[in-house]
Amino acid sequence: MIPLNYYLILSGILFTIGIIGVLYRRNTLIIFMSIELMLNSANLTFVAFSRFLGNLDGQIFVFFVMVVAAAEVVVGLAIIVNLYRHHKSISADRANLLKW
């Protein structure tokens, strides 16, 4: 049986990679994929804790997180397409309309 800490460390590594992707890349598509990666690492933590607690609620939560992620991806990609229509580029630096 694999200890719980192994899953938590894997999840921490994936979350860190996701944070690095959001902080360092300027391509909005890749920023978005990194957000997906972070959601996935949270899902892994949910399933691992559910397994070790002996309780199915964690897996139900993963189901809800997946629904939210699907809705979020659809809306986010529509925003990226609109960004491309306005600026002819999907760089996050070009989206500075609300900065002042």
Place this chain on the structure above:
Amino acid sequence: MELFLFIVFALICILSSLGVVFFKSPIRSALSLIISFFSMGAIYIILNAEFVALMQVLVYAGAIMVLFLFIIMLLDIKHPIKETVLYKNNFFLIISLCLIFIVIVFTVANAAYNAKFMKGLKGISWMFINNSNTKAIGEVLFNKYLLPFEVTSLLLLVAAIGIIVLGKKKQIKD
């Protein structure tokens, strides 16, 4: 054997996730994210969560990533995007990566260590009804979590209306 499989899939998962961040072109990032999702599905199988593993492959690797690939194909970006100065400086990248990782792992692993359930592990019989994980999850979902499940449909409706509003052409006012 179980540990060996876990380590193999964890390594595939970590390497392909690094590929997501460090590949230049978005199409390569998307493809390596698909590999990452598949290996995470395998890790869910190791955790005996069959339903979640299937949903992972069907919803994430199937639906969401196909949507990503479609958008990448349709946008057809010609000029590479200028990255930040920090992205080229590997030293800061590695330092910050290590710091964030240490903080996350210490908080989460410490919380897990302090919790009681680390020691006595139950069997896996609670996860299955008639040898089916899906049936057990349906039992919980449609009894205890019925209202959140229904509210989820409202969320999807809002998302559908939202993309119609975002995606339509600007109307010319006369």
